[in-house]
Amino acid sequence: MDTVSPLERVLRGLAITVVILFFMFPIVWIFLMSFQTNETILRVPPSVVFEPTLTNYTALITGKLETAAGTLEIAFMRNLWNSLFLSTASVAVGLLLGVPAAYAFGRLKFRGSEDIAFTLLSFRFAPPLLVLLPLTIYFQKIGLADTYVGLIWVYQLIVLPLILWIVRGYFEDIPADIEYAYRIAGHSWFSTFRKIALPLAGPGIAAAGLLAFIFAWNNFIFALVLASADKQPVTVGALAFVTASGIQYGQVAAGIVLSIAPTFALALYAQRYLVEGLSLGAVKG
Amino acid sequence: MSLKLTDIVKRFKTETVLDGVSLSVGRGETLVLFGPSGAGKTVLLRLIAGVVDPDGGTIEIEGRDMDGVEPEDRGIGMAFQNFALFPHMDAMANIASPLTARRTGREAIAETVGKVARMLKIDHVLHHKPKELSNGQKQRTALARALAGAPQILLLDDPLRNVDAKLRFEMRLELPRLLRSQDATVIYVTQDYKEAMALGDRIAVMNGHGIQQIGTPEDIYLRPANIEIARLFGDPVINLLDVVPEAADGSGGVQVRLSDQPVALVGGYAGTVGTDCVLGLRPEAMRFVDPGTPGAIPVEVEAETPLNEKTVTLTLTQRGREIMVSRPSGMPGPDQGTAYVAVDAKDALLFDRATGQRIAPGAHSPALQEDVA
Structure with missing residues (x-):
C-alpha cells in the first residue's frame, strides 16, 4: 500500500494534527497554566510566553495556599493519598468479588443469571444522586458515613459492574473445551478456574482493573456527599481552590496535573491491554 | 462391559x-x-x-x-x-x-x-x-x-x-x-x-x-x-437403481432388469417380486466385459477418473441412469462409446424403496446361490 500520493499524505498529516490539537489542547493548556501565577493566567490577551514558576506545586505539596486574603491550609497531598487508597482498595475488592462472579455468569448458565447480570449493570444507568440521598441516611444510621469502608463499598457501584462485564466477556471467549480438557484430565472445577480460566483471562482482568481504577479515581459525587475533608479524594479536594478571594487557577491546574499523572501513566503503560480489553468480547476471534 | x-x-x-x-x-x-x-x-x-x-x-x-x-x-x-x-x-x-x-x-x-x-x-x-x-x-x-x-x-x-x-x-x-x-x-x-x-x-x-x-x-x-448407510460407506458411492424384482424364468429365482438385461439376484428374495425396490451395486461389484458376453449390460462411457489404486468410470445406461464402475489400476478399460458391464450378483444389495431398509436375503434358496458361485 505505498500508492499514497504526496498530497494525500500531507492532507492526512494535517487531519491528524487537527485532531490531536483538538483533544490535547486542554491538557497542554492546563499543563502550561500550572506553571503560571493567577495574574499571568488571567491577563488579556492570553499568551504562551511567560515566566515559569513552581509556586503552585510548592503550595500544593506544603499545603499552604498563599492568596490575596492570606495563607490558607489545604490538604491536597492528603487528598491525593485518599484517591490512591480509595481507588486501589475499591478495585481490589471489586476484583475479588467481580472476577468469580464474572466466571459464574460467563460459564454457568443458571436460572436468572442474565437478569442478575443485567441488574448489576443497571446500577450504572441510575443517576448517582438518586442512590446517594437515601444511602447517606442509611450510612449515617449504621455508622458508615465518612468512613473508608463505607466509601469503598459505595465505589463498588462503579467498579463492580465494569469488572463483571468486561471480565465475563473474556471468560466466555475461552473455549469451553479447554476447561473441559483440564477437568477430564482429573482436576477439580476450582483448580480449573485457578489454573486455566484465570491465567487465560489475565489480560482482560488487568484491563478491567485498570479501567475500574480510572473510573474510581475520577469519581466525584460519591465522595463529595459521603466523605468529610480528611477522607476526600483529589476530585473533591480541588474544590478548596475556589477561595473567598477568587479561583486559584494556577493551583487548580497544578492539582489537575498531579492528579491525572498516576492514571495517565497507568493508561500509557497498559494502553495495549486497555484497547484489547475493551474490544475483546465485541469481536469474536 | x-x-x-x-x-x-x-x-x-x-x-x-x-x-x-x-x-x-x-x-x-x-x-x-x-x-x-x-x-x-x-x-x-x-x-x-x-x-x-x-x-x-x-x-x-x-x-x-x-x-x-x-x-x-x-x-x-x-x-x-x-x-x-x-x-x-x-x-x-x-x-x-x-x-x-x-x-x-x-x-x-x-x-x-x-x-x-x-x-x-x-x-x-x-x-x-x-x-x-x-x-x-x-x-x-x-x-x-x-x-x-x-x-x-x-x-x-x-x-x-x-x-x-x-x-x-x-x-x-x-x-x-x-x-x-x-x-x-x-x-x-x-x-x-x-x-x-x-x-x-x-x-x-x-x-x-x-x-x-x-x-x-x-x-x-x-x-x-439401509440405503443411507450404504451411501455413507464406500468411495465412489454405491450405485442405486430403482428396480422391480420379477420371477426369473425356469430357475425359480428372482431377477431384476438393467437395460432390459436380466440380472439374477443371489439369495432368497422371493418375497420381493413385484415390489418397488432399490438395487445397490458397489462400483467394484461390476466389471467391463467383452461385447457379446451373456448377460452383459450395454452402457455409454461418459468419463473416467483415474485414482491411485483404481480407476472409476462414469457410464450411462440406455435409460440414462448413471452407473459408476471401478477397476483396479492397470487393468485395461473400455473405449469411448458403448461398453458392456457384467454384475457380480452376489454383491448386489436390495433395499425397500419406501422405507430405505435393506431386504436381507432369506436363507431358503441355497440352490441358486451355488448356481451363480
Whole structure:
C-alpha cells in the first residue's frame, strides 16, 4: 500500500494534527497554566510566553495556599493519598468479588443469571444522586458515613459492574473445551478456574482493573456527599481552590496535573491491554 | 462391559439430539462412532466424559452408574477435535496434566511424558507452547495428553480432522497399534469411512438422533442396514437403481432388469417380486466385459477418473441412469462409446424403496446361490 500520493499524505498529516490539537489542547493548556501565577493566567490577551514558576506545586505539596486574603491550609497531598487508597482498595475488592462472579455468569448458565447480570449493570444507568440521598441516611444510621469502608463499598457501584462485564466477556471467549480438557484430565472445577480460566483471562482482568481504577479515581459525587475533608479524594479536594478571594487557577491546574499523572501513566503503560480489553468480547476471534 | 449406555436421551432446548441411544463397549475394544456432522457423535462423547448431562438414560463405566460423577472422577482420557490444548502451558505441561492431577512425583511425570512423547514423536518439541507447534504436533500433543494418564476409557473426537492428508494417512496406520498398546476401551469419532473401517473393531453408525447400525466394518460394508448407510460407506458411492424384482424364468429365482438385461439376484428374495425396490451395486461389484458376453449390460462411457489404486468410470445406461464402475489400476478399460458391464450378483444389495431398509436375503434358496458361485 505505498500508492499514497504526496498530497494525500500531507492532507492526512494535517487531519491528524487537527485532531490531536483538538483533544490535547486542554491538557497542554492546563499543563502550561500550572506553571503560571493567577495574574499571568488571567491577563488579556492570553499568551504562551511567560515566566515559569513552581509556586503552585510548592503550595500544593506544603499545603499552604498563599492568596490575596492570606495563607490558607489545604490538604491536597492528603487528598491525593485518599484517591490512591480509595481507588486501589475499591478495585481490589471489586476484583475479588467481580472476577468469580464474572466466571459464574460467563460459564454457568443458571436460572436468572442474565437478569442478575443485567441488574448489576443497571446500577450504572441510575443517576448517582438518586442512590446517594437515601444511602447517606442509611450510612449515617449504621455508622458508615465518612468512613473508608463505607466509601469503598459505595465505589463498588462503579467498579463492580465494569469488572463483571468486561471480565465475563473474556471468560466466555475461552473455549469451553479447554476447561473441559483440564477437568477430564482429573482436576477439580476450582483448580480449573485457578489454573486455566484465570491465567487465560489475565489480560482482560488487568484491563478491567485498570479501567475500574480510572473510573474510581475520577469519581466525584460519591465522595463529595459521603466523605468529610480528611477522607476526600483529589476530585473533591480541588474544590478548596475556589477561595473567598477568587479561583486559584494556577493551583487548580497544578492539582489537575498531579492528579491525572498516576492514571495517565497507568493508561500509557497498559494502553495495549486497555484497547484489547475493551474490544475483546465485541469481536469474536 | 467396560462402558454401557442405556436409553440415552439428550435435548438442546426443543431439539432432540439423541433419542434413546444404547451402546456397550468391552474392555480393550475400539468402537468407532461414525456419521455425518450433526448426528450427535460429539454430544455422545461429551455425555460419556461427563461435561454434558443427559436428559435421560444411564451411563455406566465398569459397572458404576456415572450419574452425578464429575468429569475428573471418571477415569477418562479425551482428545478433542479442536485439540483444546492449554495455550499458556508448554507441550510438556499439557501432556503432564492428567498426572499432576494425581500428584504424581516430578520424576515419574517426566518419565511418563517422555515415554508417550517418544511414542508419538513429539519429544523434541516438549518445551514449545501450543502456538509454536504445527498442526500435526498439536494433534499428537492432544493425543499424548489423553494417553498420559493411562485411562480406562479413551475418547477420541475426530482427532485427525484438522491435520493434513499425509499425517492423517500415517496416523491411520499408526493409531491401531497405539490403541492396542493402551489396553483401553476406545471410542473413536470420525466422519471418514476409511478411518472408521481401518480403526474400528466395531462401528456404530449414527444418523438422525441415534445409532442406526452397530457391527464390524465388514458387516457394515457388506450388509448395511439401509440405503443411507450404504451411501455413507464406500468411495465412489454405491450405485442405486430403482428396480422391480420379477420371477426369473425356469430357475425359480428372482431377477431384476438393467437395460432390459436380466440380472439374477443371489439369495432368497422371493418375497420381493413385484415390489418397488432399490438395487445397490458397489462400483467394484461390476466389471467391463467383452461385447457379446451373456448377460452383459450395454452402457455409454461418459468419463473416467483415474485414482491411485483404481480407476472409476462414469457410464450411462440406455435409460440414462448413471452407473459408476471401478477397476483396479492397470487393468485395461473400455473405449469411448458403448461398453458392456457384467454384475457380480452376489454383491448386489436390495433395499425397500419406501422405507430405505435393506431386504436381507432369506436363507431358503441355497440352490441358486451355488448356481451363480
